[in-house]
Amino acid sequence: MSSSEGTRTEDPAGCLAAMAGTGEVDVVILGAGINGAGLFRDLCAQGVSCLIVDKADFGSGTSAAPSRLIHGGLKYLETGEFGLVAQSTLERNLLLKNAPHYVSPLPTVIPIFSWSKGMLAALRTLFGSTSAPRSRGAILIKIGLMIYDFYGSRNQVMPRHRMVGRRQALSEMPALNPSIVATGTYYDAKISHPERLVLELILDGLQANAASASANYTALAKSADGVLTFQPENGAVFSVRPKLVVNAAGPWIDDVNELLGAPSKMIGGTKGSHILLKHDELVRSLAGRMLYFEADDGRICLVYDYLGLALVGSTDIKADNPDEVRCEPDEVYYLLDSVRTLLPGMAFERDQIVYAYSGIRPLPASDASLPGLISRDHSAPIAEPDRNRPFAVISLVGGKWTTFRGFAEEVADTVLGRLQRSRKVTTQAMPIGGGKDFPADAAARATWLALARSETGIEERRLDQLLSRYGTRALEIAGYEPNGEGHLPDGEGYLLDSGGYSKSEIDYIVRNEFVEHLADIVMRRSTLAISGSLTGRDLQEIATIAGRALGWSAGRLAEEVEAAIVELEGRNLMRLD
Numbered sequence: 001m002s003s004s005e006g007t008r009t010e011d012p013a014g015c016l017a018a019m020a021g022t023g024e025v026d027v028v029i030l031g032a033g034i035n036g037a038g039l040f041r042d043l044c045a046q047g048v049s050c051l052i053v054d055k056a057d058f059g060s061g062t063s064a065a066p067s068r069l070i071h072g073g074l075k076y077l078e079t080g081e082f083g084l085v086a087q088s089t090l091e092r093n094l095l096l097k098n099a100p101h102y103v104s105p106l107p108t109v110i111p112i113f114s115w116s117k118g119m120l121a122a123l124r125t126l127f128g129s130t131s132a133p134r135s136r137g138a139i140l141i142k143i144g145l146m147i148y149d150f151y152g153s154r155n156q157v158m159p160r161h162r163m164v165g166r167r168q169a170l171s172e173m174p175a176l177n178p179s180i181v182a183t184g185t186y187y188d189a190k191i192s193h194p195e196r197l198v199l200e201l202i203l204d205g206l207q208a209n210a211a212s213a214s215a216n217y218t219a220l221a222k223s224a225d226g227v228l229t230f231q232p233e234n235g236a237v238f239s240v241r242p243k244l245v246v247n248a249a250g251p252w253i254d255d256v257n258e259l260l261g262a263p264s265k266m267i268g269g270t271k272g273s274h275i276l277l278k279h280d281e282l283v284r285s286l287a288g289r290m291l292y293f294e295a296d297d298g299r300i301c302l303v304y305d306y307l308g309l310a311l312v313g314s315t316d317i318k319a320d321n322p323d324e325v326r327c328e329p330d331e332v333y334y335l336l337d338s339v340r341t342l343l344p345g346m347a348f349e350r351d352q353i354v355y356a357y358s359g360i361r362p363l364p365a366s367d368a369s370l371p372g373l374i375s376r377d378h379s380a381p382i383a384e385p386d387r388n389r390p391f392a393v394i395s396l397v398g399g400k401w402t403t404f405r406g407f408a409e410e411v412a413d414t415v416l417g418r419l420q421r422s423r424k425v426t427t428q429a430m431p432i433g434g435g436k437d438f439p440a441d442a443a444a445r446a447t448w449l450a451l452a453r454s455e456t457g458i459e460e461r462r463l464d465q466l467l468s469r470y471g472t473r474a475l476e477i478a479g480y481e482p483n484g485e486g487h488l489p490d491g492e493g494y495l496l497d498s499g500g501y502s503k504s505e506i507d508y509i510v511r512n513e514f515v516e517h518l519a520d521i522v523m524r525r526s527t528l529a530i531s532g533s534l535t536g537r538d539l540q541e542i543a544t545i546a547g548r549a550l551g552w553s554a555g556r557l558a559e560e561v562e563a564a565i566v567e568l569e570g571r572n573l574m575r576l577d
Contacts, residue, residue, distance in 0.1 A: 015206070016051075016213040020238035025051050027415060028228055028242040030220060030256055033063035034194070035378075035396045036248030037201035038408035040212070041432075044205035046416060046424050050212045051240060052202065053230060055219045055252075057520050059198030061322065062250045063401070064524060065359025067274065067313045068306060070095050070103050070189040070402050072152055074292075075300060076376060077144050082151070084377045088402050089152035092189055094428060095402070096157050099435040101471030102193045105158050106304065108290045110184040111169075111176055111342065112138045136294065138163070138182045145186050158187035175285045175343045190290075190304065193469070194401065195524035199513060200433025217516045223260050226390040233516065244418060246411065247395040250362040251322040262383035262393045268365035269320060273327040273358040274313035275335050275573075278532060282310045282339075282346060295338040303339055307531045309354060312339055319360055326571045327356040354532030356573040364398050376400050378407045380414065392418065434471015452478065465500055469526075482507040495542070497535040498528050506542055510549040518543050518560040519567055529568055536576045539564060 019025055027043055029036045032054035040052040054060070072089035073081070095103045117137040136144075145161040152158075162185050169183040170176060176183075191197065202214050217233035229239045249256040250267075257264040283305045290304035303312045315331045336348045364379065378399035385392050394414065399407045405427055416423055431438070439445040448467070449460045456463070456478050466474035482504045493503045509515060509525045521528070521542055528534040528542075540561060547557040568574040 015210070016215055016238070019049075019051060019211075019213045019240060023227075023239060023241050025049050025240045025242050026419060027051075027244050027246060028053065028240060029246045029248055030054075031061075031248035031250060031252070031396075032058040032198065032202065032214070032216065033061050033248065033250050034059065034198055034201075034401055034404045035250070035399050035407055036246070037198045037205075038404040039246060039248065039396070039411055040214070041201045041205040041208070042405075042408045042412040042427050043415060044209035044212045045427065045430070046412065046421065047209065048415065048419065048421070049209065050205065051242075052205075052212075052214045053218050053220070054216050057216050057516065057524060058202055058214075058514065059195040059524060060520075061252075062359045062362055063198055064195050065272065065274070065325075065357050066191075066194060066401050067272070067302060068191050068194060068311065069106070069290075069302075070191050072148060072188060072402070073376065073400070074144060074148050074186070074188075077147055081377055084403075085148070086151045086154075087406050088400070089148070090154050091403050091406050093152065093155040093157050094405065095191075096189055097155070098405075098430060099191075099197060099432045100438045100440070101434045101468070102197055103189050103191050106188050106190040106290050107288065108186055108188050108292050109173065110141055110186075111180045111291065111293050112136075112141055112182045112184060113177075113179055115139060115181060138184075141184050145184055148186060158189075161186035173285060173287075173289075175282075175345055177342055177344055185289075188290075190306070191401070192307070193527065196470075197432060199525070204433060214514070216514055220256065220259055223389070242391055244391050244415060245393045246415070247393055251320075251360040253362065253395050253397065257383070257393065257395065260383075260393050261386075261389045264381075264383070264395065265365055266381065266395060266397050267320075267362050268318075269322070269360040269362050271317045271319035271325055271358060271360055272314040273331040273335070274311060274356065275327065275332060275353050276306065276355040276530065276532065277310040277312060277348070277352040278354050279310045279346075279348070279352050282343070283308060285343075285346075286310070291342065293338075293342050295334070296341065301335070301338045303342075307527055309532060312336075322360040325358045325360055327358045327573065331358075332356070332573075353573055354575075355530050357530070357571075362398065378403065380407075380411050382414075434473040437472050439467075448472075455479075462500075466505075477505060477508050480504055480508045495538045497533065498538045499531060499533040501526060501528065503541070503545055506545045507549060510546045515546065515550070518546055518564045521546060522564065522568075529572065529574065532574070534568075534574070534576065536565075539576065 026049045029040055029050060029052040032052050036052055040050050043050050070092050072092050073085050076085050114137040116139050142163060149160045163182055165182050166180055169180060205212055218230050221231040222229040227239050227241050231237050247253050247256050251269045253267050254264050286305050290302055292302050295301045299316055303310055312335045340348050379397045380394050383393040409427060439448045449463050452463045452475055453460050458478050463478060466478055470477055495501050509521055513525050515521055522534055523529045543557050543561050565576060
C-alpha cells in the first residue's frame with residue numbers, strides 16, 4: 001500500500017520563519033500559479049533553496065480559470081507554431097502518466113460543415129496573415145489531424161484520429177446540427193482538479209527540499225538594496241536576500257517588475273470566460289466526448305462534460321485588468337448562442353448556469369488584430385542586475401497549462417547555470433502529488449481499494465471517491481482523525497448537501513493545505529463550488545469547521561461567509577440556496 005506519506009505541511013510557518021531568520025535564499029519566485037509552482041518543484045528537486053510567494057491564494061489567478069484541458073494545441077498548427085505543438089503534445093502525454101489522478105483522455109469531436117473551405121486562408125495565416133481562417137473544411141482538418149498525430153507520437157498513450165461522414169456522425173451524435181458534412185475525432189485530455197495540481201506541485205517541492213518555503217496571501221511590499229520585504233495578510237513583515245528572482249505573476253508581471261525596479265511592458269493578455277450548465281440531456285449526448293467547434297465569428301469554442309455539468313467556453317477578448325475580470329452578460333449570451341447553433345434541437349437558457357468563471361491569459365504583448373492570433377508560446381526574458389538591484393529578474397511570459405513542466409525545466413536550467421550548479425534529476429517521469437503509485441487500470445484500482453479497506457476499515461465506495469479526489473494521498477486523508485476523535489463511518493459526519501465531502505475531510509484540508517480563507521476551501525481545495533453542489537447551509541458548516549481549526553472569532557467567521565457569498569454570487573454567478 002502506498003501513499004504520499006511524509007509531505008511536509010505540519011509547520012509551514014516554522015520553515016518560513018527559519019528562512020526569514022537567516023535572510024538568505026537562492027531563488028524567490030513571485031507568483032504561485034501553475035508556472036511558478038512547476039518551477040518551484042523543479043528547483044527544489046535540484047537542491048536549490050526557494051521561496052514561492054503569492055499575493056493571493058496558490059493557483060487562484062489565471063491558473064484557476066482555464067478551459068480545464070490538457071491539450072496539444074491543434075489550433076497552433078494554423079499559425080505555424082509547430083515547436084509549441086510538439087512540446088504540448090509531449091507534455092500532454094507525460095501528464096497523463098505523471099498526474100493520472102487528475103488528467104484523463106478526452107475524445108474530441110470536430111463538426112465539419114464543408115469539404116474544402118479554408119485552405120487558402122490557412123496558408124495565408126501560416127505565412128503571417130493577420131486574418132484567421134473561417135469555416136475550416138474536411139480536407140484542411142484531415143491534414144491538421146494527421147500532423148497532430150505525428151507530433152503526438154512521442155510517449156503516445158491515446159488512439160490516432162478518425163473521420164466519418166455525415167450519416168455516421170449523426171447516428172453517433174444525433175443532436176448535432178444536420179448541416180454537417182462530416183466529423184473528425186481525435187484525443188486530447190482534461191484535468192479535473194487544476195487548482196489542486198498547483199497545490200500538489202508546491203507540496204512536492206516542500207517535501208523535496210527542507211530549505212524551501214512557501215507563503216500565500218503575502219504581498220511584495222518593497223525591493224531595496226537587494227532585499228525583498230513581504231507583508232503577509234496575517235502575520236509579521238519579513239525580508240529575504242535572494243540570489244535571483246523569478247517573476248511568475250502572470251498578467252501582473254509588468255506590475256511586479258515595476259516594484260522590483262525592472263520596468264517592463266511584456267504582457268498583452270486576453271480574457272477567457274466559461275460557463276457551466278446543469279443540462280443532463282446535453283451531458284448524456286456528449287457521452288464523455290468534447291465538441292470543439294467554430295462559432296459564427298470564427299472563434300473556437302468547446303463544450304464537454306465536467307463533473308456532470310456541461311462546461312462551455314471560451315471567449316477570447318483583449319483585456320488587461322486581471323483584478324476585475326468576470327464573465328459579463330454579453331459573454332454569457334455569446335456562449336449560449338454558440339451552442340444553440342451547434343445543437344439546434346436542445347434548449348439553452350441562462351437559468352441553466354450553475355457557475356461561471358473568467359481569467360486573463362498572460363500572453364506576450366502583441367499588435368495582432370485578432371486575439372486568437374497572439375502566440376501561446378512562452379519565453380523567459382531576463383533583466384540583468386544593475387547598481388540598484390543586485391539580482392537578475394527572470395520573467396515567465398506566456399505559456400499554457402499543458403506545457404508548465406517543460407517551461408519550468410527550461411527556466412530551471414537557466415537558473416542552475418546562473419547559480420553554477422548542475423541538474424540532479426529530471427522531472428520528465430516524476431509523478432505529481434497523489435499521482436505517485438496511482439493504480440494504472442481497473443484491476444490495479446480494485447487491488448488498491450481492497451488493500452486500503454483492509455488497512456483503514458473504510459468502505460471501498462468511500463475510498464474510491466477519495467482516490468478520485470486526491471489520488472494516492474487518499475489513504476492519508478481516509479485515516480485522518482480530527483482532534484483525536486475516531487474516524488466517522490461512511491454516511492455519518494458528512495456535509496448535508498455537497499457531494500459526499502465529510503467533515504473530517506474538510507478539517508484535514510484546513511489544517512494541512514495552507515487555507516487562509518473560506519473561499520480557499522470551496523473554490524480551490526475542493527470542487528464544491530464549481531460543481532454547483534455547494535449550498536448556503538454547507539457553506540456555513542464548512543466555515544464553522546475552518547473557524548474551529550484556525551481560531552476564527554464569531555465576527556471573523558461571519559465575515560468569511562459573507563465574503564465567500566459575495567464572490568460566488570457576484571463573480572461566479574452561483575445561486576446559493
